[in-house]
Amino acid sequence: MGKKYTYEQVKHLFKNKNIELLSKEYKNSFQKLNYKCLICGHEGTKKLKHLLESSMKNGCKKCHKLFHSKYGIKNVTDYQTSLFLGESYA
Ligand SMILES: [Zn+2]
16 A cells, blocks of 8 residues: 655645645544645545545645636636646745
8 A cells, every 4th residue: 555644744745735734643544634725715624545646736625626617717827837846835
């Protein structure tokens, strides 16, 4: 199975998907972790496993929908480019 992540690494992985890790501890990739979206503020739960397997640019369900809807964010290209380059969007 996959490698083991530390809490700090998980926090970083979440941030790369524009979500902030709210859970205070990380046990395994099947654990439901609380997050808060850094873009829209939506709060939800996410398993690390799903985050890693997903090709989504945003860990946030709500933003994911937004980017794929007809009401999509206008500067999506710039936004995704910055994500691709691994730049912090904070
Ligand atoms: Zn969001």
